[in-house]
Amino acid sequence: MSHTAPASAPPRGELAARVERVTKSYGSGDAEVRALDDVTVGIPKGRFTAIMGPSGSGKSTLMHCMAGLDAVTSGEVFIGDIELTRLDDKRLTRLRRDRVGFIFQAFNLVPTLSALENITLPLDIAGRKADQAWLDTVIDTVGLRPRLKHRPSELSGGQQQRVACARALASRPEIIFADEPTGNLDSRSGAEVLAFLRSSVREMGQTIVMVTHDPAAAAYSDEVLFLQDGRIVDTMADPTAEKVLERMKGFDLPKVVAP
Numbered sequence: 700m701s702h703t704a705p706a707s708a709p710p711r712g713e714l715a716a717r718v719e720r721v722t723k724s725y726g727s728g729d730a731e732v733r734a735l736d737d738v739t740v741g742i743p744k745g746r747f748t749a750i751m752g753p754s755g756s757g758k759s760t761l762m763h764c765m766a767g768l769d770a771v772t773s774g775e776v777f778i779g780d781i782e783l784t785r786l787d788d789k790r791l792t793r794l795r796r797d798r799v800g801f802i803f804q805a806f807n808l809v810p811t812l813s814a815l816e817n818i819t820l821p822l823d824i825a826g827r828k829a830d831q832a833w834l835d836t837v838i839d840t841v842g843l844r845p846r847l848k849h850r851p852s853e854l855s856g857g858q859q860q861r862v863a864c865a866r867a868l869a870s871r872p873e874i875i876f877a878d879e880p881t882g883n884l885d886s887r888s889g890a891e892v893l894a895f896l897r898s899s900v901r902e903m904g905q906t907i908v909m910v911t912h913d914p915a916a917a918a919y920s921d922e923v924l925f926l927q928d929g930r931i932v933d934t935m936a937d938p939t940a941e942k943v944l945e946r947m948k949g950f951d952l953p954k955v956v957a958p
């Protein structure tokens with residue numbers, strides 16, 4: 700798989716989002732769970748970043764805090780130069796609507812709307828007009844042109860997730876957060892969606908952050924962040940499924956107790 704950055708890729712080092720010394724706790728006292736423990740990390744622009752780690756390591760929490768869907772206990776979160784923890788709810792909602800795209804495991808399409816209506820829904824809600832040329836590019840890249848009038852129930856799971864991908868891309872967000880986007884798909888449909896996400900990074904310069912359990916999915920990314928116990932414990936550039944699987948096995952080993 701090629702991981703060549705697009706010719707128009709921003710210079711290395713520019714960040715689309717970052718968190719600084721973020722801690723997120725649930726509950727308090729004896730019942731406190733520290734889901735994120737002093738995490739500092741940046742998400743480079745125009746790159747595909749995967750977040751992996753054992754169950755309960757804090758992957759979803761990190762993504763939700765980064766995307767402004769969940770409030771942090773302490774620390775700072777930035778989308779571009781904007782610090783999210785300083786925004787009131789209204790401004791935060793507007794920022795998410797205008798600058799961030801989301802893809803969820805459960806597709807989250809509106810059943811009564813056609814594929815095309817689902818794709819343009821966030822723009823319609825924001826009162827923005829779709830850039831037709833861009834929309835055409837997105838629709839052709841996800842290969843949905845013959846299916847635009849279909850309702851979600853008339854589409855396969857893979858097609859539905861491609862609609863959700865097109866919906867996330869339609870507004871050209873600065874960053875897309877994808878939470879287990881292939882979790883509900885068979886491996887073939889999953890591969891189609893991942894190939895599309897990969898090409899949207901390579902050819903359209905999109906920035907994507909994806910939480911996944913699947914080493915084969917992580918292999919589509921440029922870099923993997925590994926979380927354990929609420930901390931980033933490792934990173935891997937240009938991952939392969941084999942290398943990621945090897946690294947993940949390390950997390951499952953029982954802790955060796957010295958005799």
Ligand SMILES: Nc1ncnc2c1ncn2[C@@H]1O[C@H](COP(=O)(O)OP(=O)(O)OP(=O)(O)O)[C@@H](O)[C@H]1O
Pocket residue numbers: 725726732733734752753754755756757758759760761
């Ligand atoms: N709303 C909540 N209330 C209490 N604890 C929570 C809540 N959400 C998450 N946690 C805890 O925070 C920790 C991190 O959870 P998180 O869902 O971020 O992990 P994850 O790596 O995404 O897990 P998985 O791979 O199983 O989805 C876990 O110990 C979890 O039980």
